[in-house]
Amino acid sequence: KEYLTTFFAATHPKYSTSVFRFTKEPTHVAVPYVWKYKLAKERLLELAEILPPEEAERRNINFVNPGLKQYFPAIAAATLPTLRGGIQMLKPGERAYTHRHTANAFRFVLESPSEGAYTIVEGHKLPMRPGDVILTPNWTWHDHHNEGSSYAIWFDGLDVITAYWLGGVFYQDFGDVNVDKYQKIENTNEDVMAKYLGVKPTFETLPSHLPSSDNPLFYYPYSLIRNSLVRLAGKGKGDPYYGIELEYINPTNGSPAFPTMSLKIRLIRGKDELKPIRRTENRIFIVFEGSGTFEIEGQKYVVEPYDVIAIPSWKKYSIRNDSNENLIVFSYSDEPVFKALGFMREKKEE
Amino acid sequence: KEYLTTFFAATHPKYSTSVFRFTKEPTHVAVPYVWKYKLAKERLLELAEILPPEEAERRNINFVNPGLKQYFPAIAAATLPTLRGGIQMLKPGERAYTHRHTANAFRFVLESPSEGAYTIVEGHKLPMRPGDVILTPNWTWHDHHNEGSSYAIWFDGLDVITAYWLGGVFYQDFGDVNVDKYQKIENTNEDVMAKYLGVKPTFETLPSHLPSSDNPLFYYPYSLIRNSLVRLAGKGKGDPYYGIELEYINPTNGSPAFPTMSLKIRLIRGKDELKPIRRTENRIFIVFEGSGTFEIEGQKYVVEPYDVIAIPSWKKYSIRNDSNENLIVFSYSDEPVFKALGFMREKKEE
Amino acid sequence: KEYLTTFFAATHPKYSTSVFRFTKEPTHVAVPYVWKYKLAKERLLELAEILPPEEAERRNINFVNPGLKQYFPAIAAATLPTLRGGIQMLKPGERAYTHRHTANAFRFVLESPSEGAYTIVEGHKLPMRPGDVILTPNWTWHDHHNEGSSYAIWFDGLDVITAYWLGGVFYQDFGDVNVDKYQKIENTNEDVMAKYLGVKPTFETLPSHLPSSDNPLFYYPYSLIRNSLVRLAGKGKGDPYYGIELEYINPTNGSPAFPTMSLKIRLIRGKDELKPIRRTENRIFIVFEGSGTFEIEGQKYVVEPYDVIAIPSWKKYSIRNDSNENLIVFSYSDEPVFKALGFMREKKEE
């Protein structure tokens, strides 16, 4: 084997196994897809039956892009070329060991008890109430707990496909470098919000074991976010393409929540319809409140709470709120990667 | 007149009018100084008697540095080489015309009625409650109103000395470019906080008539800030030199509140004493809660609420809380200028 | 098909097709590999026989990573997970049509006539002399010409694997949007160097059709670069791990030559040996002068001019100069991507 090839294959059989042509516009083997929460949750409940409690942290169902399934068999389950999404469940009384990894991750809580479910990130106890967003940035110690009286289900979003594909995955168990298997609680969500909403402390910074690009806020309560959306909705319908949309930002630099992932939440008022758009980013939406219709490249998908919609680069899509109530959709995408590398483009359609 | 000079003056009388020598450490004609609020307020109340209502916006008392008074006679009243500070009063029923200027300014409210005093910044109605900080950044339309039942007094902080000295002052009255003399109210402090605390809107940005470096948050309520300070004070005494100190930040970039001024607030717990420090910045402190002692280059100053303390570059100072209650001091400085120009240094003393 | 999976596969056959585990350190299906120039050139000369002149621009031989061949069959020939490399030949009298693409590319000239081979980038005629580096950044019009008396062979380096994998590939032929198929020459390498070495023009910037992140210098002559390396070699052996290494920079911001690729050149003095290192980046070396030995994870590879060495993320490697002459190796890597996303790490070994 010589491990040499050429793009020209037509007249020379020796090289015929490999053909690459630039395309006029982005194309990818990943495809648009919609996963219904009802089915995914059913599968998750099945796992809850067959997995023992000590494997609680592996009790998750991942959304696999039909177009990527065949190309990354030995690599990872990819929802879009750079991103993975899944849902995870913790039953009452369960907890998962403390660990950390370079892949950035966040939790967007779907169903949870009113009290008792929480994640600890770098010693901060952060509640997991429906709609809350909890970040576990690059190399932060984290573990999940459910001391409530009913199960907790959340959406896990990760850039692990990016991290793995580049070759940037490091992993560590807390117990490997500490006596205990669990980190201690030293602060709360109130503490971290006190330090980073509108202000920053001059007397302390991120622990030195963390990358300086990490977001120290860790926590965005839905109560705060929802209030913002509803207040803004009282002012108008927002942008014709974006609706009323807020991005979760890293307060220390005004950048996206992660260097690899942009997290946003969008409210579309009753009966409103957004205009179609194409963006080079790969984006995953999760419906949180209300119901509506996504139209992607001419195909319509009716969606309801916690359904997951994957939109690969440059696919034309629009969103319509079919009801009279607000439609609220959360999303995450690799937009920061496109911007950092100079590949971000968008095209507004009519 | 030739308008030529030389540094060498000893042996040549022709050039003897001008001598300049580099100094080993920063020196300046500005001096440390403390102004007592009691006296300044007395003068302000006098002005309230003699000035007619239509001159309400000029009813202010400025703090003039004894060392600078002689050098800038025709220029401006400077509290420190780059900064001006003063107190202003609005009696019930008064208001000031809408205007804007390139000089950045902020209001730190000292005494005000529980309801009715407010500033409008770019159409946002922002309450003026004790301890609130209201920004009027570069070229933002603003006006003040008191519809309450008692007078309102606030501290005005400006970078106008910098702006004037560089040659960057532009000014405009709203009435000169609009039919009305007052801007309209279209939003509130709740709206602007909904858009910029932890998030940012993707569907709108600053109006294009504003510099991109402007801070769009405009408002920091004391209720939020004080809660943060007290919460952090429950964790420990903070930094030995800084105490428990928070900087008000521009949420769109994590930078200081203004490109020219850093606004900070510091809590020193009962009986705590901070270690002495020198910093190249020029810094003005305003006591807000509690009482204590500033020691500046060996001289002690006992201070109480609303007293103003000016500390020029590189003067050694420390702060001690003499009581058992929290001491809370607000401050502003030209630290961002020092950082942008490469001149920031500090020296921690014992 | 449900397109759902779980990481837990051991006890539940339904999900057994997909397993993903975090690894303690980076691992990838890409492998270290060395391609000998002698063989690649032989294949290129074969193509020169069988391809007609009008297909000159497709006459290239690409270096395919043995580990990636099976995973990206329908995608692209990848040398490393983010990068592609190949060699291309233009016979005397040949030229390639003007086109542009969002994927960034550069040419590192290996063998060429003393005069007559050149690339035109955005109207700038840039000579292709051995060792010269010519950039064709994101969306810049470019075409290659050989008006010399012998063939020209150069190395093509591209981030096309990144661009394709993200979904960011746009492509355009000049003839599709212009009357002519070729752009006109309006400037030379001397012009662009006059504008960007140590200075920048205040009266013109990049054409607005280009991304602002593009590097406007386009050209780095080997005469300049080699002189720098040799001069520095006269001062010492440089860094124990890096040797005497220069990075080609975008002069408008001091950043790497491309937002996606860092281009560097390294001189190792006669008989010197660099210490082993691991870096998360994916890096491809091309030997340009001298000969030596690469040791990668314990495996030794003797290399000589124009051999190509691929080193995936985190593989331990070192370089030794076996001769008394200078060893000069050019390289490109995805280091800027790792830095932008927060994944850059390195580990110096003994």
Place this chain on the structure above:
Amino acid sequence: KEYLTTFFAATHPKYSTSVFRFTKEPTHVAVPYVWKYKLAKERLLELAEILPPEEAERRNINFVNPGLKQYFPAIAAATLPTLRGGIQMLKPGERAYTHRHTANAFRFVLESPSEGAYTIVEGHKLPMRPGDVILTPNWTWHDHHNEGSSYAIWFDGLDVITAYWLGGVFYQDFGDVNVDKYQKIENTNEDVMAKYLGVKPTFETLPSHLPSSDNPLFYYPYSLIRNSLVRLAGKGKGDPYYGIELEYINPTNGSPAFPTMSLKIRLIRGKDELKPIRRTENRIFIVFEGSGTFEIEGQKYVVEPYDVIAIPSWKKYSIRNDSNENLIVFSYSDEPVFKALGFMREKKEE
């Protein structure tokens, strides 16, 4: 003395010493002024007679703004509010002690022997040939030498007025912290250009005693700069307001040469005339080749080589080349300060 004042002075004699009003456009006590080189050189030659050799480093003539002379008597001779300029002479055989200061400075060489005059900056021996620009950034050790056969005269440009006014001046003699009074020569201008023109070394950075904002290039030879200007002049007349203008940049970040000063050089072709403009910056021009006319706020000044022109903020000015030869003017300004602080504006007039 209470050191309190108010802006309202008309009706209250107590406060009548201080009046400040915002102006619609920038105004300053600094005035436009032109100093003829012939006269300044005459004064410098006089000093050469009366000053002993050991005071060689103080043998300089400074340009004092008529409007600032009265306001900064005890402070410093200011050419414009932020900048100082002067000319300095070193006779054959003279040298000046090694020292450093936080104020940034540069030398623009006017008259010098063909060989033998040089400045040493951080161990780099940099020739002083006519038109060469030599930087001595913040806290860099430097000393000047003339081993040539005739005197050397250069223009000194400094931000010392800024540094002093802020309170950021630190100074040190080499002899105070070293055994010797002179630093050693370890590198040349060729070395530093080899490291920073188009490239940057990966194996070494600025010494840690220097601020990270320092420009490491230190040297811009006129031979390189003039070649660039003339080459670009062959392409056209450049911008209607700026002519053919190049800015000297810090190659590590593409920023101005100093964080406090922008250095530019401009060629106006024979008989060309630039359109009038206003800019908020304070700018000093030095004529280097050719002759022409500056028109500043309606007043015309005929200028010839080495004449110095000071233009304060927002003064309307234009430049006309009266001859058939190129007119080349060097300039420095505080534009980076205006940009950093958000005060930069310009207005193009007809």
